[in-house]
Every structure is written in structure tokens, then in C-alpha cells.
Amino acid sequence: QSALTQPPSASGTPGQRVTISCSGTISNIGSFDVHWYQQFPGRVPKLLVHRDNQRLSGVPDRFSGSKSGTSASLVISGLRSEDEADYYCAAWDGSLPGLSFGGGTKLTVL
Amino acid sequence: EVQLVESGGGLVQPGGSLRLSCVASGFTFSDYQLEWIRQAPGKGLEWVGRSRGKTKSYTTEYAASVKGRFTISRDHSKNSLYLEMNSLKVEDTAVYYCTRDNWGSDHWGQGAWVTVSS
Numbered sequence: 001q002s003a004l005t006q007p008p009s010a011s012g013t014p015g016q017r018v019t020i021s022c023s024g025t026i027s028n029i030g031s032f033d034v035h036w037y038q039q040f041p042g043r044v045p046k047l048l049v050h051r052d053n054q055r056l057s058g059v060p061d062r063f064s065g066s067k068s069g070t071s072a073s074l075v076i077s078g079l080r081s082e083d084e085a086d087y088y089c090a091a092w093d094g095s096l097p098g099l100s101f102g103g104g105t106k107l108t109v110l
Numbered sequence: 111e112v113q114l115v116e117s118g119g120g121l122v123q124p125g126g127s128l129r130l131s132c133v134a135s136g137f138t139f140s141d142y143q144l145e146w147i148r149q150a151p152g153k154g155l156e157w158v159g160r161s162r163g164k165t166k167s168y169t170t171e172y173a174a175s176v177k178g179r180f181t182i183s184r185d186h187s188k189n190s191l192y193l194e195m196n197s198l199k200v201e202d203t204a205v206y207y208c209t210r211d212n213w214g215s216d217h218w219g220q221g222a223w224v225t226v227s228s
Contacts, residue, residue: 002154035214037155044207044221045155050214088155090214098173099145099157 003028003093006102012079013110020105022072022089028100032092034072036065039086039104048087049074076107084109112136112217114208119222126198130222132191132208139189140164143211146182146193148204149221156204160211161191176202198226 005023012018022034036049047056049065052072062077072091076083089102118130132144143166146158159172161182170182181194191208203226209215 033213037215039155044218045215046218047214047216050216054213056216086154090155090157096174097171099160101155101157104154 002103003096003100004089004091004102006087006089006105008103009106009108011108011110012076014079014081016079017075017077018079018107020074020076020087020089020107022074022102024070024072024091024093024100025095026070027095028070028091028093029067029072030070031094034065034067035090036063036074037088037090039088041086045088079109081109083107112210114210114217114219116206116208116219116222119206119224121225121227122198123228124198124200124226126226127194127196128198128224129195130193130206130208130224132193132219134189134191134208134210137210139184140186144184144191145209145211145215146191146206147209147215147218148202148206148224150201150204153204158193158206195224198224200226202226 033051037045038048039045052067053065064075087105093100113135115133143162145160159182162169179197183192205221207221208219210217
């Protein structure tokens with residue numbers, strides 16, 4: 001069982017805005033940076049957003065991260081078919097200690 | 111260009127041992143924290159452990175699931191990171207990624223498959 005909780009699935013139609021949530025506790029999201037990864041089937045994960053809301057170079061500004069208290073969100077605006085992938089949140093957990101990943105959210109573009 | 115290349119994966123029986131290697135290039139190896147992250151077939155990402163950089167004296171930390179069985183080490187003369195895995199269990203079957211941490215894992219190797227089966 002992951003220390004960070006994500007919905008197993010999310011979906012939207014092209015052009016829509018989709019939000020993927022990541023819920024944690026004071027010992028992880030509440031105290032440390034949240035990072036978001038994108039993974040296509042059979043491919044290596046890619047860091048999209050780090051330090052809660054900083055996009056990596058080359059990541060479209062359709063992707064944005066935010067954090068409030070012990071929860072974080074990845075918002076994808078103007079959804080495109082090529083956004084269909086698995087998305088993972090991650091944060092250090094001081095109570096373990098160790099790096100925790102969310103269980104992942106499979107995004108489907110309808 | 112930053113590159114991380116893993117090797118050493120394979121099939122091993124339960125209780126056996128295996129050592130993964132990760133050769134790094136394109137950055138100052140000693141400056142960075144490096145991670146091992148794994149992904150079991152059809153499952154999500156799981157952190158295995160890390161080797162901190164020079165400023166943190168290359169200290170290591172491990173996930174509870176592997177602590178006492180796995181050991182992370184570095185060879186700076188070879189720009190290499192290692193994952194020594196002992197007492198392997200069926201549930202250790204996964205692709206193992208070596209990553210560079212730069213406020214998140216910004217570079218990943220292609221992964222090394224480890225299959226633990228009798």
C-alpha cells in the first residue's frame with residue numbers, strides 16, 4: 001500500500017482539463033517537495049514537474065503542479081491524445097524514512 | 111549528455127544474489143544523489159534506495175522492503191553505482207532503474223530486468 005494516494009484512473013476528452021490528485025500526510029507531502037512523473041507503456045518514466053510546481057525544460061505549459069497542505073495535484077489543460085499515460089506522484093517521507101510514490105493514475109483520453 | 115546505463119540483470123533463484131551496475135556519464139558523478147527505483151511487472155514505481163552525493167558523504171538509505179538484503183555502493187574511478195542484492199525473493203522481480211536525483215529523478219537508465227524464480 002502506497003503512502004501517497006492517487007486515483008487509479010482518470011479520463012477526459014481532447015481539450016478538457018484533467019486533475020490528478022495525490023494525497024499524503026504531514027510526514028511526506030506536508031513537509032517535502034512533490035514530484036510528478038509520466039510513463040508511457042513499456043517506456044522509462046519521465047520527470048514532468050518537480051519541487052511541487054516547477055516544470056522541467058521542454059514540458060508543455062499545459063502541465064502544472066500545485067500543493068496545498070498534505071495534498072498535491074497535477075493539472076493537464078487542453079488535453080491531447082498523446083497525454084494518455086500513467087502518472088505518478090512522489091515525495092520523501094520523513095517517517096519511514098524513504099521516498100514514497102503514489103500508486104499511479106492511468107489517464108485515458110476518450 | 112547525461113547517460114545512465116544499467117547492466118547485470120538476469121534470472122536468479124529465490125535466496126540467490128545478483129549485482130546490478132550503473133555506469134554514469136555526462137555529469138560530475140560525485141556531486142549527485144543517485145537512486146535505485148524498481149517496477150514490478152504491471153505495477154507502479156517503488157523506491158529501493160539511494161546514495162547521496164559528496165556533500166552528504168555518500169550516505170545510503172534503503173526502503174524497508176530491502177533493508178538488510180540490498181547494498182548500494184559507488185566506485186568513483188569508474189563513475190559507477192552498484193546494487194548488491196542478496197537473499198532475493200520472488201517479490202523482488204522487477205525492472206530496476208538507476209536514476210540521477212536533481213530535485214526529482216531527472217535522468218533514468220533504460221532499466222535492468224531481475225527475475226527471481228525457481
